[in-house]
Amino acid sequence: MILVTGGLGMIGAHAADVLVDLGHDVVVTGHRSVELPSFLVGRVAVEALDVTDRSAFLALGDRYDVSDIVHLAGSVPGTDPVSFIRSDMTGLLNALDAARIWGVRRFAVASSIGVYSGRTEIPWHEELALPPAELPHLIVALKKAVEPITTHVLRGSGVQPILLRVGSTWGPLMAPESPFNFIPSYTGALLRGEQPPPLYADDGGDFCYAPDAGRAIALLTTAPSLRHDTYNVSSGRRYTNREVAQALEATAHGTRIELRHGRQRGPGTDPYLDIARLVEETGFAPEFDVARAVDHYVTWRTTNPR
Known part of the structure; x- marks a missing residue:
């Protein structure tokens, strides 16, 4: 057990x-x-x-x-x-x-x-x-x-x-207004027909x-x-807000998320985790890229509050 x-x-x-x-x-x-x-x-x-x-x-x-x-x-x-x-x-x-x-x-x-x-x-x-x-x-x-x-x-x-x-990490069962990831709150806004705040397109990081x-x-x-x-x-890859916005728009048809140019904090690179050790020792391979994760999550949220 x-x-x-x-x-x-x-x-x-x-x-x-x-x-x-x-x-x-x-x-x-x-x-x-x-x-x-x-x-x-x-x-x-x-x-x-x-x-x-x-x-x-x-x-x-x-x-x-x-x-x-x-x-x-x-x-x-x-x-x-x-x-x-x-x-x-x-x-x-x-x-x-x-x-x-x-x-x-x-x-x-x-x-x-x-x-x-x-x-x-x-x-x-x-x-x-x-x-x-x-x-x-x-x-x-x-x-x-x-x-x-x-x-x-x-x-x-x-x-x-x-x-x-x-x-x-984010996904099903995360608090809808979690301060640690914006995707649940943006998903909720789009499902309610509301316009979420704009995003800086090139911000992002670990996913x-x-x-x-x-x-x-x-x-x-x-x-x-x-x-x-x-x-x-983690997934072993970096994501950008542009990718998330495109995935949300593709899933919640007819909606648009405003993207601002560049990064909010100026030039730079957002960090992410290397998972080579995890992959080598367990055979782990992530099943969800950004698009598939957003699609799965939006479907989940249509019948679940969080």
Whole structure:
């Protein structure tokens, strides 16, 4: 049985979906809601769990024979950064504690593309040293700390850590007005017949559709062997707003998205993740380019609120 904490969120649900397709039994956890997305109904076990509750977390081991943990549970910072860090770090430590006590094979945990902030080399690959740079978001600061904490806590335990440096992921189950990606809000506007704000045509960067991210994580969790503990998870390509606008216009017929010339921040190149290590060790290949991802997502949103 593979445990996916945060398995009702955007990335976790898609990872769970692929794990089931690969023939594994899966239990997913949710905190404030345990409503399954349609594509998981009847396919996984679901548990209500506050990951900050150590006793409740460890009690899962009494009900399930957990072989691997994919820890994706997390929260979004509010006005109190200390509360956010305390909550998410407590959840991580409880998950690590469970991994050691249960003696699982692998412990995969979400990191972020943002940990590379400050590197000028493009694309970003796992061999780059992480610089002491100002980080773009509190979540990224947490993720940067998660990596050494995870590897040190699991050292000598027999549990293999997998640090998932997840790229700019979006897709089904993402909050419709997420501040981290504009495509869900633009899709919603077009479906309502509204005109979204203009985009700078050449802005862009890393691009990963949620089903692809889920598949990559599932393959890393279940691979017979892995040679490293850190993997970039993304599509391995850069996108531009021009591509997204064209895909949205092709899917939502009769609509136009205004494109402004160039880049909002002036000349430069947007970074993206190199996924050669992921591809070589798991055989991963992304199924969705920009056009196919947008078409799939617009179809999803016609019958789903997020």
